[in-house]
Amino acid sequence: MFRNQYDGDATTWSPQGRLHQVEYALEAIKQGSAAVGVVSNTHTVLVALKRNAEELSSYQKKIVRIDDHVGVAIAGLAPDARVLSNFMRQQALASKMTFNRPIPIKRLVNMIAERAQLNTQEYGKRPYGVGMLVGGCDETGPHLYEFLPSGMVLEYLGTSMGARSQSARTYLERNLQSFPAATREELVLYALRALRDTLPQDHELTRQNVSICVVGKDEKFVLYDDDEETVQWLEKLGDTSPAAARSTAAAAAAAATATAAATSQEQQPEQATEESNPDAMDTN
Helix, strand or coil, X not given: CCCCCCCCXXXXXXCCCCCHHHHHHHHHHHHCCCEEEEECCCEXXXXXXXXCCCCCCCCCCCEXXXXXXXXXXXXXXXXXXXXXXXXXXXXXXHHHHHHXXXXXXXXXXXXXXXXXXXXXXXXXXXXXXXXXXXXXXXCCEEEEEEECCCCCEEECCEEEECCCHHHHHHHHHXXXXXXXXXCHHHHHXXXXXXXXXXXXXXXXXXXXXXXXXXXXXXXXXXXXXXXXXHHHHHHHHCCCCHHXXXXXXXXXXXHHHXXXXXXXXXXXXXXXXXXXXXXXXXXX
16 A cells, blocks of 8 residues: 655655645544534534444434533544543633633634644644534624634634535535524524535434534523434424435525526517617617
């Protein structure tokens, strides 16, 4: 098997200016099960698809509570996520003990970003093979951040990561304008529909493989994980199979195409009339 000679450690640059260890860590995120986050003016919602190694095993935990006002959804290597989540809990507790207030979410994600970037600068270490969606609500309002093992942090209105996450991202882009004014229930359903789009053809959302968490201005972190509340959310969603989402999207695309064609036909006679009547043209 061919082995790249520039991927022995995270501090060796290839001639093309690439750090292959960082790229391998990003690939580990793409292999993990999907996670979706959306944010409105009042709430932040994280949903994630749990995966089990085999039928006899339990499902891997995908959403972790950090504090009453913040939680994370993970995609990638769970052991690395455990290390980072424990570090985030320590920082949240230190903020309460030192300043008697919840830690600002932006400061928290910057701390883990600095910790992750050090692993790309010191010999003998490797990047964390996990990505995180950090969602919460502090004194400045609801926030959603995406953390990557390279140390990069970006804030989003809605995003996804993990396997087949591009399908979820496409749905979020189409409905982006509806997120800020969405209610708590609408925001959860938006996130579940996006997560549904990441499923393989023969799978569907169930109470066993879905985790949902909500945090808002007047609501502490709450997690729905394999309980009756999860079933209620799935009942509100309706059809939990990806086939329903694809048929709905296809119908919407067909309707948009038909509308555009009808508009084009209405405009053509008007243009023909203007061309046949030179007196009606502008002579300025």
